[in-house]
Each structure stands twice: as C-alpha cells, then as structure tokens.
Amino acid sequence: MADSPDAPRIQVHSIPAPETGPEERMRARATASYEANPEDVNRVLLLYSGGLDTSVMLKWIQDEYEAEVVTLTVNLGQPGEDYGVVEGKARQLGAVDTFVVDAREEFAHDFIVPAIKANAIYGLAYPLFTALGRPLIAKLAVDYARQSGCDTIAHGCTGKGNDQVRIESTIATLAPELKIIAPVRSWAMGRDEEIAYAREHGIPVKGGVESAPYSIDDNLWGRSSEGKWIEDLSHAPEDDVFDLVTRPEEAPDEPETVTIGFEAGVPVSVNGSQMGLVDLLEEVARLGMKHGVGIVDHIEDRIVGLKVRDIYEVPAAAILLPAHAELERLVGTIHQNQFKANLDRQWAYLVYAGLWWEPLRSNIDAYMDSVNEFVTGEIGMKLYKGSARVVTRSSPHAVYDAQLATFAESGGLFSQQASPGFIEIWSLQSRMAWRLRNASGAADES
Numbered sequence: 001m002a003d004s005p006d007a008p009r010i011q012v013h014s015i016p017a018p019e020t021g022p023e024e025r026m027r028a029r030a031t032a033s034y035e036a037n038p039e040d041v042n043r044v045l046l047l048y049s050g051g052l053d054t055s056v057m058l059k060w061i062q063d064e065y066e067a068e069v070v071t072l073t074v075n076l077g078q079p080g081e082d083y084g085v086v087e088g089k090a091r092q093l094g095a096v097d098t099f100v101v102d103a104r105e106e107f108a109h110d111f112i113v114p115a116i117k118a119n120a121i122y123g124l125a126y127p128l129f130t131a132l133g134r135p136l137i138a139k140l141a142v143d144y145a146r147q148s149g150c151d152t153i154a155h156g157c158t159g160k161g162n163d164q165v166r167i168e169s170t171i172a173t174l175a176p177e178l179k180i181i182a183p184v185r186s187w188a189m190g191r192d193e194e195i196a197y198a199r200e201h202g203i204p205v206k207g208g209v210e211s212a213p214y215s216i217d218d219n220l221w222g223r224s225s226e227g228k229w230i231e232d233l234s235h236a237p238e239d240d241v242f243d244l245v246t247r248p249e250e251a252p253d254e255p256e257t258v259t260i261g262f263e264a265g266v267p268v269s270v271n272g273s274q275m276g277l278v279d280l281l282e283e284v285a286r287l288g289m290k291h292g293v294g295i296v297d298h299i300e301d302r303i304v305g306l307k308v309r310d311i312y313e314v315p316a317a318a319i320l321l322p323a324h325a326e327l328e329r330l331v332g333t334i335h336q337n338q339f340k341a342n343l344d345r346q347w348a349y350l351v352y353a354g355l356w357w358e359p360l361r362s363n364i365d366a367y368m369d370s371v372n373e374f375v376t377g378e379i380g381m382k383l384y385k386g387s388a389r390v391v392t393r394s395s396p397h398a399v400y401d402a403q404l405a406t407f408a409e410s411g412g413l414f415s416q417q418a419s420p421g422f423i424e425i426w427s428l429q430s431r432m433a434w435r436l437r438n439a440s441g442a443a444d445e446s
C-alpha cells in the first residue's frame with residue numbers, strides 16, 4: 001500500500017527516514033494546494049501547547065525550513081495550565097515572538113452556547129469539546145499569523161485524527177493565502193526519536209522515556225484521553241486516567257440537587273445565583289466532578305475512517321446538556337420536538353466533521369435560535385455517584401397544563417368524549433393495511 005503511487009501519503013508510524021534530503025521529502029509529500037513548499041516558508045506561526053510534539057516542532061521548523069517561528073497558545077480553559085511557563089519555554093526554544101490568548105469568553109459564548117442550543121452530542125455520547133475548540137484555535141491562528149507577518153501556520157496534529165481536518169479546513173477557508181505545515185504527519189519520528197531529538201536540542205522532556213503519557217486534549221467543555229491501554233478495547237478504564245471526575249464509587253454518599261436556570265437556551269444561573277458563562281461552566285463542572293458525573297468511554301467513528309476509543313470527562317456537559325434538552329422539550333410542541341432531534345444530529349455531525357464554517361451550520365443555528373427563544377426556566381438535576389437525573393422543571397413557556405394532565409376535565413381545550421373520533425380517523429390507514437395484509441378474504445368484508 002505505502003509503496004503505491006496512489007496511496008495516501010500520510011505516514012503515521014515510526015519508520016526509518018528515507019535516504020533523500022529533508023527538502024525532497026517534504027516536497028514529495030505535498031498533496032493539497034495549501035501545503036507549504038519549503039521555499040515558501042519564511043515565518044511560521046506555530047500553534048504551541050508546550051508539550052513534547054510542538055516543542056520539538058518549534059526547533060525542527062527552524063532547522064528544516066530555516067524559518068522564523070512565532071508561537072500562539074490559546075487558553076480555552078484547560079484546567080491547571082501555566083501559560084507563563086509555556087511562553088517561557090517557547091522563547092527559550094527560539095521563538096521570535098510568543099502570544100498567549102485568553103479565548104475563554106469567545107469559546108463559551110460563540111461555540112459552547114450554540115452547542116447547548118443544538119443539544120450537541122456525536123455518536124450518542126461525545127459532547128464535541130475538542131471539535132468545538134479547533135475552529136476557534138485555527139481562526140485565532142489566522143488572525144495572529146496575519147498580524148505578525150507569517151506566511152505559514154504549523155500545527156501538531158497527526159495524520160490519523162479529526163483535528164487536522166478541523167484546523168486545516170478552517171485555515172484554508174478563512175485564509176487561502178496562508179500555507180500549512182503539519183510536521184507530525186510528515187517527519188516520520190516516533191516517540192522515542194522525538195525524545196532523542198529533544199535531548200539533542202536541549203528541549204526539556206517531562207517524565208521518563210518509559211512513561212509515555214496519555215494523549216490529552218481539554219478545555220472548558222471537557223477532557224479527552226487517548227493512547228496506552230485505551231487502545232485495547234477489552235481493557236476496562238484504569239483509575240489513573242481520570243483527572244477531573246471523582247470515580248463514582250468514591251463520590252459522596254449524599255446526593256446533591258443543582259438547579260440550572262436558562263434564558264433563551266443559555267444557562268445563566270446555578271441554584272438561583274446569576275453567573276457569567278465561563279464561571280457558570282466551571283461551577284457546574286466542579287459539582288459534576290465532585291459527584292462522579294460525566295465519565296464517557298466511547299468508540300468513535302472518525303472522519304478519517306478509523307474507529308478510535310476515547311475516555312472523556314465531561315462534568316459540565318453531562319449536567320447542562322440533559323438539563324437544556326429537558327427544558328426545550330417542555331416548551332416545544334410534539335412537532336418541534338420530533339423535528340429538532342434530526343437537526344441536532346446534523347449540527348453535531350457537521351461540527352464533528354470539521355465544517356464549522358459551512359453555511360448549513362449557520363442556517364441550522366438560525367433555526368436553533370428560533371426554537372430557543374422560549375427555552376427559559378429552571379431544571380433541577382440530582383447528582384449522585386456518577387448520575388445526573390432531571391428531578392424538577394419549571395418554565396413560563398411550558399406547553400403544559402397541570403389540570404389537563406390530570407383525569408379531571410378542564411378548560412374546554414380537551415374533551416375526552418372527542419377521543420374515539422380521533423382514534424378512528426388517526427388509525428384508519430393502519431387498520432386498512434393490516435386487514436389487506438393479514439385477513440384472508442378481508443377484501444370481501446367492506
């Protein structure tokens with residue numbers, strides 16, 4: 001396969017480096033028009049996390065392309081990150097300029113809120129936190145590349161994941177003049193070679209060579225872990241993978257009910273106190289973590305073909321998404337509720353698949369906003385040892401009449417005497433079809 005000229009030229013395993021020089025290797029792999037040829041690369045904006053891959057990359061780009069590197073690190077609410085340390089490391093490794101952007105507000109308002117309004121879940125379980133973060137990170141990369149005179153953007157995604165799709169399609173959409181390099185996809189270094197490269201070039205490496213870490217991505221809306229035993233589908237989760245959420249068996253014995261207030265589909269309060277969105281997301285996450293809520297063990301159909309297992313910790317999403325969906329169903333009619341689930345799924349798939357900038361997504365958002373105009377009210381969620389269950393609901397817009405729902409007649413909106421007429425007509429075609437298909441001689445009985 002790998003030898004065939006038509007085969008995709010994505011090299012993901014650690015293989016011996018070809019005999020050819022680096023320039024020829026890189027040129028041979030350029031497939032898309034937005035990929036940079038070495039002679040185009042003078043100043044690179046690197047999306048820098050401070051981890052091993054992007055730190056090796058920072059040096060490697062300077063050496064291989066003889067280019068200047070500017071770094072951009074985006075704060076989307078990764079818990080416990082020290083951005084001063086990340087920036088210092090970038091300078092130490094030769095970055096000519098470094099930027100750290102706090103994009104938490106934009107992420108919360110412009111990405112997480114639309115996801116909540118769309119009840120966004122992919123594959124029945126994944127609340128899309130990474131998929132939501134990538135288009136924003138890539139948009140910021142475009143802004144900072146332009147303002148700092150870069151001709152190329154570099155990122156640390158592999159050739160096996162969805163993230164390359166999300167980042168590159170964003171850049172190619174918003175900035176057709178910029179080129180892209182994805183060194184991890186082409187440099188043919190495995191982890192051991194990367195560590196050797198790091199040691200050779202004075203790049204600090206955390207932990208021993210032995211302790212390959214989980215591959216982590218996190219932000220305000222969740223955290224994913226991949227790699228190690230997670231790739232063995234028969235291996236049950238080991239405790240050390242859980243970094244946020246308390247294991248349910250160790251969660252408090254007393255349940256706790258949290259009441260989330262929504263206004264027009266946006267969460268605005270927790271237990272009656274109004275909060276800014278970022279604080280609210282953090283507070284709800286804190287409660288979920290405490291009660292073991294939001295652990296997901298997921299096999300995912302990736303855009304790039306593979307099925308991959310991820311362990312997710314999504315304490316805020318596991319409370320806010322079901323609360324929102326409950327309130328939305330309460331204020332929606334049966335017809336709206338039947339219809340919206342299909343659009344929800346379409347929205348989640350577009351975003352999962354890296355097409356944030358696709359106009360269909362904005363079209364669907366217009367519908368989501370329209371429905372959510374009335375999604376105002378409060379939902380109580382009972383948190384207990386890993387579960388989050390709706391226990392109370394209230395809304396001025398609830399399409400619900402407590403009297404109608406009891407056996408007593410009321411209001412003149414509904415007469416039980418009218419029911420048989422409805423049933424006869426409602427079931428007409430089904431009854432006819434049943435007879436035609438099942439009763440022998442049914443045609444004779446009119």
Ligand code: ARG
Pocket residue numbers: 128130131161162163215216217224226300310
């Ligand atoms: N499987 C998820 C997704 O495709 C999470 C990916 C996490 N990314 C990472 N680089 N570890 O959105």
